[in-house]
Amino acid sequence: MTDSLRGVLRAEPAQARALLPDHLDALDYLATMVAVVEPDGQCLFANAAFEEILGLSRRSVMRESIFDWFIDPAVLQDIVGAVASNEYATSRLQAELKRHPNVFGEPLPVQCIVTRLEHGDLVLIELVEIEQQTRQEREERALDQAQANKELIRNLAHEIKNPLGGIRGAAQLLQMELESKSLTEYTQVIIHEADRLQALVDRLLAPHRRPHLVGDVNIHEVCERVRSLILAEFPKGLKVWRDYDTSIPDFRGDREQLIQAVLNIAHNAAQALAERIQAGDAKLTLRTRVARRVTINRQLHRLALVLHIEDNGPGIPDAIRDRIFYPLVSGREGGSGLGLTLAQTFVQQHQGTIECESEPGRTVFRILIPLP
Known part of the structure; x- marks a missing residue:
């Protein structure tokens, strides 16, 4: 020098x-x-x-x-x-x-x-x-896992779909030959369960089939749509707070995919708040901010949208915390385990990522999407 x-x-x-x-x-x-x-x-x-x-x-x-x-x-x-x-x-x-x-x-x-x-x-x-380094390593693992999940789901869904159609068709033919009403009830069970599995397969394949419809997206319109849907389903005992940065510009994206991604996360949060909803003190917060010089999926972006979806529920169980974005993993009895997987897929199609922090009394999902 x-x-x-x-x-x-x-x-x-x-x-x-x-x-x-x-x-x-x-x-x-x-x-x-x-x-x-x-x-x-x-x-x-x-x-x-x-x-x-x-x-x-x-x-x-x-x-x-x-x-x-x-x-x-x-x-x-x-x-x-x-x-x-x-x-x-x-x-x-x-x-x-x-x-x-x-x-x-x-x-x-x-x-x-x-x-x-x-x-x-x-x-x-x-x-x-150190936090950034850890986050980048976590993002890389999540990206690799998402790609593996995508291939697994696609191949598995196609392997299930073909024999499933044969099972349903055979059950329908058998039902036509049966005279006993009590026996047709069994074929109805087969047909009903085949249809349920078919619907599950369709949901698995939906993100990969549906075209990416790109247009101008206002993130606050997305949040307001999700807020109205959540309050329609949970009209009592739940408050949905808004904390918006109205200076955030529109960006190019698929509005319906983003609504579905945010709705899946918010709906999971609302279901996790069941006890607090009964007590009348359940709280869900939608918060938007702009972050500068953010690295997402190994790329540096000058500006990025940050959407926080925060609840005051019991938190995510430790046993599944590292696997919540895996397909068919659910912390709720009767849950399909597809909501967060689909949310992650839709956000990644916008070159974004989803992060999660959780402890008893506070769970925050953070969606980051690059801005122009």
């Missing part, structure tokens, strides 16, 4: 942005926090993600030592000094990053990656949110 580049990094943020070499300017496009520092921790450059997560401007960040933003900076100080003096090229550690108290409050656990730059003694520090 030359003295002239060091001077650029020390310049006013607007001037520095114009003069930065391409390889440093590109750091603003990363979702992770990146800073260039002196061996003593003096911050010379911080990327856009660093500014956003700290809740401070680049100018404010550059006025202080980067060590001032950590709860216990001693280990990081030693590592930065060692990397700057070329004792080793790179190192990793876990630490807690302070955040602006007026914006965030609680410290942020991060994975720190400290690397020596090629020229001079400057050090590049990359901070990866």
